[in-house]
Amino acid sequence: MVGSLAPAGDAVGRFAMGLLDLFKKRDSPTVSTYLCSEAEARALQPGPDGLIEARLELIRDQLLVVTPLGWINPRSRTAHRAGLYLSNLKGTAYHEAAVKAGRFTPGANVRLVREPNNPHDPNAIAVYAEGGRDRAGYVSAVRAKRLAKLMDAGHDLVGVSVRGADAGVDGTVPRILVCERPSSNTSPVPAWP
Secondary structure, eight states: OOOEEEETTTSTTHHHHHOGGGOOOBOOOOGGGBOOHHHHHHHTSOOTTSEEEOEEEEETTEEEEEETTEEOOTTOSSGGGGTOEEEEOBOGGGGHHHHHHSOOSTTOEEEEEEOTTOSSOTTOEEEEETTOSSOOEEOOHHHHHHHHHHHHTTOOEEEEEEEOOOTTOOOSOOEEEEEEOOOTTSOOOOOOO
């Protein structure tokens, strides 16, 4: 079953917040099975109700965004237009202890902390494992440039790990999905009668 998402650009956070129960485990896709940029743009267009039709699906060791047209590439260059920001954590080699101590399994929440005074990047956004005291890495500079503007404007962003290891386990570099949390004044999706 495909769930509808919140309107693009304002409450896409429902994507990460309410769809984790739709996991289905399948074989990993290959690069050729991801949608091309043009198909991604079509797949992530809001429907007549203003909602994006997509869900998160557990494919082997990672969560992927799946639409009726197919899988969104985790390295997508167009998903940000729908308010979905995917990023591998950067700088993890400098924060190995925090990465290993943190829980970055698919579906684990992550905390985003804006660092406007970071001497290396004024758009820096640090990523912490939920409950973690030490930064595990940073959102990529390309994504941070867009997300910093949203955070600075007061948008409530939420992050979830879509690939990574459990606490205490050496694993792959975590990848996160960031989107906007639904606002309290956003009308909920109507229930079926």
